Amino acid sequence: MVTIKDIAKATGVSPSTVSRVIADNPRISPDTKKKVRKAMKKLGYHPNIHARNLVAKSTKAIGVILPSSADKALQNPFFPEVLRGIGSVTHKEQYTMMLSSGQTEEEILAEVERMVYGSYVDGMILLYSRMNDPVTQFLREREFPFVIVGKPYENISETTHVDNDNFSAGKEITEHLIEQGHKKIAFIGGARDLFVTVDREEGYKAALDEAGLENKEAYQIHTEFLKSGGREAVESLLALETPPTAIVISDDLISLGVLSMLEDSGLHVPKDISLVSFNNVYLSEITRPALTTIDIQIYELGAQSAKALIEKTVNKKEPAKRIIIPHNVIYRESVSEYKSE
Amino acid sequence: MVTIKDIAKATGVSPSTVSRVIADNPRISPDTKKKVRKAMKKLGYHPNIHARNLVAKSTKAIGVILPSSADKALQNPFFPEVLRGIGSVTHKEQYTMMLSSGQTEEEILAEVERMVYGSYVDGMILLYSRMNDPVTQFLREREFPFVIVGKPYENISETTHVDNDNFSAGKEITEHLIEQGHKKIAFIGGARDLFVTVDREEGYKAALDEAGLENKEAYQIHTEFLKSGGREAVESLLALETPPTAIVISDDLISLGVLSMLEDSGLHVPKDISLVSFNNVYLSEITRPALTTIDIQIYELGAQSAKALIEKTVNKKEPAKRIIIPHNVIYRESVSEYKSE
DNA sequence: CTGTTAGCGCATTCAC
DNA sequence: GTGAATGCGCTAACAG
Numbered sequence: 001m002v003t004i005k006d007i008a009k010a011t012g013v014s015p016s017t018v019s020r021v022i023a024d025n026p027r028i029s030p031d032t033k034k035k036v037r038k039a040m041k042k043l044g045y046h047p048n049i050h051a052r053n054l055v056a057k058s059t060k061a062i063g064v065i066l067p068s069s070a071d072k073a074l075q076n077p078f079f080p081e082v083l084r085g086i087g088s089v090t091h092k093e094q095y096t097m098m099l100s101s102g103q104t105e106e107e108i109l110a111e112v113e114r115m116v117y118g119s120y121v122d123g124m125i126l127l128y129s130r131m132n133d134p135v136t137q138f139l140r141e142r143e144f145p146f147v148i149v150g151k152p153y154e155n156i157s158e159t160t161h162v163d164n165d166n167f168s169a170g171k172e173i174t175e176h177l178i179e180q181g182h183k184k185i186a187f188i189g190g191a192r193d194l195f196v197t198v199d200r201e202e203g204y205k206a207a208l209d210e211a212g213l214e215n216k217e218a219y220q221i222h223t224e225f226l227k228s229g230g231r232e233a234v235e236s237l238l239a240l241e242t243p244p245t246a247i248v249i250s251d252d253l254i255s256l257g258v259l260s261m262l263e264d265s266g267l268h269v270p271k272d273i274s275l276v277s278f279n280n281v282y283l284s285e286i287t288r289p290a291l292t293t294i295d296i297q298i299y300e301l302g303a304q305s306a307k308a309l310i311e312k313t314v315n316k317k318e319p320a321k322r323i324i325i326p327h328n329v330i331y332r333e334s335v336s337e338y339k340s341e
Numbered sequence: 342m343v344t345i346k347d348i349a350k351a352t353g354v355s356p357s358t359v360s361r362v363i364a365d366n367p368r369i370s371p372d373t374k375k376k377v378r379k380a381m382k383k384l385g386y387h388p389n390i391h392a393r394n395l396v397a398k399s400t401k402a403i404g405v406i407l408p409s410s411a412d413k414a415l416q417n418p419f420f421p422e423v424l425r426g427i428g429s430v431t432h433k434e435q436y437t438m439m440l441s442s443g444q445t446e447e448e449i450l451a452e453v454e455r456m457v458y459g460s461y462v463d464g465m466i467l468l469y470s471r472m473n474d475p476v477t478q479f480l481r482e483r484e485f486p487f488v489i490v491g492k493p494y495e496n497i498s499e500t501t502h503v504d505n506d507n508f509s510a511g512k513e514i515t516e517h518l519i520e521q522g523h524k525k526i527a528f529i530g531g532a533r534d535l536f537v538t539v540d541r542e543e544g545y546k547a548a549l550d551e552a553g554l555e556n557k558e559a560y561q562i563h564t565e566f567l568k569s570g571g572r573e574a575v576e577s578l579l580a581l582e583t584p585p586t587a588i589v590i591s592d593d594l595i596s597l598g599v600l601s602m603l604e605d606s607g608l609h610v611p612k613d614i615s616l617v618s619f620n621n622v623y624l625s626e627i628t629r630p631a632l633t634t635i636d637i638q639i640y641e642l643g644a645q646s647a648k649a650l651i652e653k654t655v656n657k658k659e660p661a662k663r664i665i666i667p668h669n670v671i672y673r674e675s676v677s678e679y680k681s682e
Numbered sequence: 683c684t685g686t687t688a689g690c691g692c693a694t695t696c697a698c
Numbered sequence: 699g700t701g702a703a704t705g706c707g708c709t710a711a712c713a714g
Contacts, residue, residue: 001460003691014701019693027699046458050391050400054706059391064440069425075623084410087442089454096461099405099440101428111432117387119342120437190685198419253627260629263604282416283624286594288601344707355685360709368683392707396690686713695704 007039012148022047052313061096062086062309063121065135067128068100068108076253077281078298082127082149084318085302093310109134109175114143122313123318125305129153129161129195146310149305151195159310162323164296166196166278169327170248173276176329177246179339182274186219186237186244188258191249197222197250200278204248219244223254234261234263245338246274252281255291259334270336280330290335296327345391348380363388394460402437403427403650404462406476408469409449410442418622419639423490424469426643434651450475457485460544463654468644469527470536472501486653490646492536503646503664506638507537507619509667511544511589512610514617514635517670518587519552523615523680527560527578527585529599531592536562538591541619545589560585564595573600586679587615593622596632600675611677621671630674637668 004022009013013032019026021036038044053059064086066075083099090097094196098121102108112135115121122144122158126136131153139146140155148161177185187199187204208215218240221233249255256278259269267273269289277284282288304323312318347361354373360367362377380386394400405427408414424440433436439462443449453476456462464486467477472494480487481496485558489502518526530538530544544563549556559581562574578584590596598617600610608614610630618625621636645664653659 001691005691015691016693016702017700019691020700023693029699032699044458046455048395048457048691049461050394051706052693053391053709054395054691055693057706061439070427074421074425075418077418079419079486080415083440083441084415087410088444088543091443091448093440094455096456097440098402099424099428099438100432101425102432104428107432114387114435115437117385118390120390136544164348194698256624260627264629279603286598286601342707345709346707356707357686357709358684360707361684370683373684389707392690393709394690395692395707396709400691650702684714686711688699688709688711690708690710692706693704694706697702698700 001048002043004045007036007043010039010043011035016287032278046115048225057098057119058313059119059122061098061121061305062090062113062313063100063115065108065123065126065128066099066101068105069103074101076251077283078279079127079300081281082302085299085304086125087302088299089303089306089310095310105134110137112138116142121269123147123309125149125309131193131321140141145316147305147309147312149301152198153195157324158320160308160318160321160323161162162308162325164301164327165324167203167206168277168295169294170200171207172203173278173292173329174204174207174248175211176292177248177274177335178207178213178275180246180274180335182246183338184219184242184244184246185214186247187214187221187251188234188237188254189220189222189248190254192222199310200248200250229271231261233260235265238265238267239261244265244273246276246335249275249277252277252279252291252293253285255293256283256287258285259287259291270334274335274338275336284330284332291330292335293330294327295323295330300325342389343384343386345386346545348377348384348386351384359529361381376630398460399608400437400463401435402462403431403647403654404439404441404453404456404465405469405639406440406449406453406465407440407501408467409446410444413513415442417592418624419620420468421582422507422622423643423646426645427466427642427647428643430644430647430651435645436651446472446475450479453479457483464488464650465530465617466490466650472534486657488650488653490642492540494536497663499661501640501649501659501662501664503649503666505642505668506665508544508547510619510637513544514619514633514670515545515548515589516552517633518589518615518617518676519548520555521587521615521676523587524554524679525583525585525587526554527562527588529578529588529590529595530561530563530576531595533563541591543591550612572602575599576606579603579606581610587617587676588663590616590618592633593618593620593625593632596634597624597628600628600632611675615677615679616675623671625671633673633676634671635668636671638666641666 004015008018021033061083071109085252098110114251126148129150152159188317223233278294280293284291345356345603349359362374440649441452467489470491492504493500516524564574619635621634625632625634
């Protein structure tokens with residue numbers, strides 16, 4: 001391993017000079033800078049982060065916390081995509097990205113504690129948001145920089161987060177359905193304890209209200225992201241005496257399941273029933289018909305969160321921010337006009 | 342920040358004793374251990390990794406390299422799942438996991454160099470395998486510990502990797518089709534420069550050969566993982582004068598697209614045509630019909646690779662290993678018996 | 683069984 | 699503009 005001393009010896013200057021060259025200290029003569037840099041390249045010098053961090057107190061690393069991996073939601077293509085977004089800026093800023101999952105909430109908390117106490121990272125990005133989350137609490141108490149992707153449950157105004165305007169998104173997409181003549185519109189969402197779901201649903205309701213449409217309780221169902229649980233719910237929805245002619249679904253992944261079920265029951269999308277959803281994950285292009293969905297710019301969600309976090313870590317007094325990533329409707333083939341009989 | 346000294350002072354012992362307690366050195370009396378540990382807990386001591394690593398030369402961290410993120414393949418649910426597997430063992434072993442993506446090959450190489458030269462990590466897991474990969478080459482030259490998930494392109498016997506027996510998997514699943522009476526079986530695979538694809542295809546061919554079935558060139562097509570490129574290919578396959586009655590598809594994700602296309606063309610799976618694929622990603626349960634697929638145990642692939650890597654980093658002389666994770670067929674509804682006319 | 687000493691690689695005073 | 703000295707927090711000899 002080639003150290004600062006080695007290159008000091010090689011160039012005949014002192015270690016501190018080399019250190020200053022690395023930091024690009026303006027008080028070093030251009031000549032020696034050039035000389036030193038040449039030697040660094042020639043000998044293949046690379047700074048040792050541990051030594052550097054030990055003294056500098058900054059790790060140039062951020063931690064990314066995934067939801068507990070017991071959570072099937074992890075399978076959502078959402079995550080690789082945020083990770084990509086985060087990675088793009090950490091890379092550009094020469095930051096390092098530490099990933100932490102954990103099967104249970106306790107495991108996650110333990111990892112987070114280790115990371116902050118052991119000074120592994122300068123800040124954290126939470127890829128989930130839960131009520132009474134011990135991790136969030138811990139971070140807040142220690143005043144450790146963090147940002148949430150999504151909507152915080154508590155202290156919203158004091159915690160910087162990057163999110164979509166899910167209410168508006170829900171409203172817009174529902175309005176699109178209404179414009180197409182639909183009047184009986186259902187909503188299928190994931191677990192109700194997620195803000196995303198709730199917000200999107202509120203938007204859906206608001207659109208119905210504004211259009212003077214009936215807001216039927218029976219039209220709103222909540223089901224697990226994946227798997228069978230939802231089957232019965234959807235079936236009962238279709239068995240209603242006046243079944244919906246269109247459905248707003250809170251996540252592309254759920255749409256996939258619903259789509260299959262529908263076709264299974266002999267209902268064709270969009271001929272017999274229309275479908276819209278959210279996220280614009282690659283899946284939504286592959287399905288037949290391709291899904292009309294809201295693009296929430298997942299990549300950008302990640303990139304912006306990383307940017308905000310890094311800002312926060314370099315300037316501890318950076319105020320809490322709320323960053324809203326714009327969304328837009330991607331029109332594809334899962335919606336058709338409804339002609340009232 | 343509470344250091345070793347603080348707790349030394351608090352308990353009236355020397356810093357080294359505290360250090361020894363941390364390392365659980367057997368030559369420390371149970372009494373002082375207890376005393377010291379109590380103080381650590383009380384004062385909230387947590388070791389500073391940077392200090393520790395600076396002297397100990399081991400980072401207790403591993404790097405995980407994703408394929409270049411330009412690659413759409415990153416969207417494959419395969420990745421979150423391997424990550425989960427890796428995370429489970431890093432967590433258990435108190436290791437840390439650093440993630441690195443990068444848009445281009447050069448970016449990735451740069452990150453890897455930074456990681457090894459800056460002694461960020463003790464070893465790396467590569468989640469891809471490519472011909473003439475500069476990263477692999479670099480790691481090999483520097484004799485830096487790494488393991489590949491998948492099959493290495495060069496020096497197979499000298500590089501430890503964890504993989505499935507994709508040849509057998511391809512053979513078995515094809516045999517299943519043959520047992521069901523199918524004689525005209527096609528193969529749809531991803532890019533041909535991936536070993537996974539090739540191996541699975543070879544297995545498919547071997548099964549045909551053994552059964553004395555014709556191995557038609559026109560029955561084998563290769564298409565991008567996602568998107569439209571494949572549409573025409575599949576359509577031409579169906580337009581053949583004797584179209585296949587069953588298709589082996591190299592990845593669940595591709596199956597999803599093919600499935601939609603098929604239903605689109607009015608062909609019902611499995612009534613009109615049977616489908617089998619690989620990976621057993623959660624998607625394969627959701628589709629209608631649910632896919633008969635090969636479970637390759639992605640989670641285990643990740644976990645074993647992490648285990649192997651950690652072993653290798655603690656014992657540098659650990660010989661190169663090849664770890665084969667068993668697969669098994671998951672029978673679902675995308676296959677039906679073929680009754681020859 | 684425990685304390686003392688030294689040093690890991692680097693950034694940063696303080697001198698000159 | 700540059701060098702010498704100091705210390706970050708910890709582990710690892712070497713003593714005793």
